[in-house]
Amino acid sequence: GENVEQHPSTLSVQEGDSAVIKCTYSDSASNYFPWYKQELGKRPQLIIDIRSNVGEKKDQRIAVTLNKTAKHFSLHITETQPEDSAVYFCAASNAGNMLTFGGGTRLMVKP
Amino acid sequence: EAGVAQSPRYKIIEKRQSVAFWCNPISGHATLYWYQQILGQGPKLLIQFQNNGVVDDSQLPKDRFSAERLKGVDSTLKIQPAKLEDSAVYLCASSAIGGAERQYFGPGTRLTVT
Helix, strand or coil: CCCEEEECCEEEEECCCCEEEEEEECCCCCCEEEEEEECCCCCCEEEEEEECCCCEEEECCEEEEEECCCCEEEEEECCCCHHHCEEEEEEEECCCCCEEECCCEEEEEEC | CCCCEEECCEEEECCCCCEEEEEECCCCCCEEEEEEECCCCCCEEEEEEECCEEEECCCCCCCCEEEECCCCCCEEEEECCCCHHHCEEEEEEEECCCCCCCCEECCCEEEEEC
16 A cells, blocks of 8 residues: 655744745555644644646645655745644645545744 | 534543544535544544545544434544544535535544553
């Protein structure tokens, strides 16, 4: 089955700096890659997603890039703000349409 | 638009007892998912429904877990008997598109097994 590895597990940045979270996946048939943000005690919220026929997607301060050859994808957050502090999860969906999540990255943005 | 609803929000039971969770998806969403999220980990899919049919239940521990979605709308997940390792947040999600895309999560039920 699919295996998704996420790095780093924790990330601390200064407000205004950029943050990058990276994920690798194992199943070359995976074709859908969402990112979720989960604040403490809250539900995961979909913040951006990308399909395998696209290499990059941007939405305001967040962007996702996908390298199908290397089987990795990344989340980029620019001009970070304290409210960006949360746990971020990447995920990948294989041909069986089952979403497999990474282990999460705790992002801390220091004011 | 109302989001995914779940109840109860919290549940504490002793091991070997049974427990049931309820989920009502976003109106019109045909696909419903149940996930288990252990503290400090990402959600793990337990079962996926398309309308009232099971699409994938390969990671559901069927000796103790069961789920149903009889009328293709709301769903229940049951654990019987519960074990200590079942302590987790149980998340329900729904999607209008199907497959694994654009899933929207409910608030979850935090289960503690003592």
